[in-house]
Amino acid sequence: MNRRAQFLEVLGIPAEWVPRRLAEASVEVETKVEVATVAVAEVEVEVAMPAPAAPPRSVVIEALSPQPAVQDEAALARDAAIAAMDWAALEAAVAQCTACGLSDSRTNTVLGVGDRRAEWMLVGEAPGENEDLQGEPFVGQAGKLLDNMLGALGLARDRNVFIANVLKCRPPGNRNPEPEEVAHCEPFLRRQIALIRPKVIVVLGRFAAQSLLRSTTPIGKLRGTVHQYEGIPVVVTYHPAYLLRTLTDKARAWEDLCLAREVHDRAGAEA
Template identity: 75%
Template sequence: MNRRAQFLEVLGIPTEWMPRAPRLAQPDAAVQPVAMPVAEPPAALQAASVAEADTHAEAPLAAPVARPATGERAAPSLVPAGPAAGTAQADREAAIATMDWPALDAAVAGCTACGLCQTRTNTVFGVGARQAEWMLVGEAPGENEDLQGEPFVGQAGKLLDNMLGALGLARGRNVFIANVLKCRPPGNRNPEPEEVAQCEPFLRRQIALVRPRVIVVLGRFAAQSLLRTTTPIGKLRGTVHTYEGIPVVVTYHPAYLLRTLTDKARAWEDLCLAREVHDRAGAGA
């Protein structure tokens, strides 16, 4: 069995997927990704193994409800409304938008803008190279992340690390990983719109400082927040979006993939698309 086949077996993918030609979200978008061959995954991935259960997944998991055809549960949109000019919130966002890394880190650590500060153990600022060409954006910390102060450290994180490793990426080396929310919602409940509105300026500044070539958004909550949309994730993935001129590819959250093994192949296809976008952006740099 070759290395690629071993990797697919680790992820529970029965057949090899190659990315389709992507649809551009906007006709005048600058990014024009094209299909490229799938590279061989690194040898270190051959021994990787991920448990197919995660009792403390990073994604905020509510009680199970009926799911739409896209595979994600229905929930109210988290698209926040912008603050009115001249308000305290507008002034706060303007101040965050000028912060450098040390000031931003300190602001997140001391943030008391919403009630999540009362129940957190640690803030989860983000991890990785601060001038990375890749940036991953998740939803909110889970229990393990709250305890350790780092995103994606549970079983969902192991799955994410394995998938990144197949692309030659690794946390702390050539990718920056962050969440929309920097504090854990109690009981891993879904984020409230007000919580997103208070925390999202931190993420916007992180993106501005990293200035990656491509952003991979993990999960519906993060996608709807970053892209200002209520479109279901099933319709967002497979398309190249943009955020402040940066290409954005949407895929499923790793915690969701641990519960829905059949969508792992689609998530791998999304990462292949993201690599094409990244390479295309690099060629045009």
């Protein structure tokens, strides 16, 4: 039995069900935006006596802006501190983080799991209910499916793989991450990647892909292409939770993992 057949078997897809590989059609949608122009009438006003001079605009702006500037400096200082952390300091910082409101509702922070010298790194979106309770990413049914996917490649979460999320705390009700939450948590993920320096990163799901790649492109157009993050090749695929609901895309997920394996092997040959 070949590796593809083994992969589809662990995903529960009968051999006769597997469709032939289909080329995804890319459809470009053009949106026309009409911009309304507003004519501004010039009005002449006669003043009998000169009015008191208004304070210079620059002075008013300066009076309103110090607080954002202080906040920006604080954020830069925080990012710089995280960027210099070793694993012990990073783990402590994540556990004690109160930078956003997610710290109020979490049970556990979820730093990540796996080999900290791994050649493969998998990045998901955020912890769910089970992850919040156990403090480990990708447990429950989605985690079992991910383990099966890794097993089909000869990998395991405790062997040459590190698994992390963009967010380290669970959003209430498993809602989508807010931009502010992502902004506070991303320095932790960036430091993890810098410490591990994997040969390939596999991004799982739309939010993780758009966050890591700084893109608003739909996941269907991001997959099938090798992207780059800080010089590290990135392959995008579907989130395991999505695959549990959408059986037809499991074969495409296998194609993505095969692409990641090719990228990994190529990186190893060039090293």
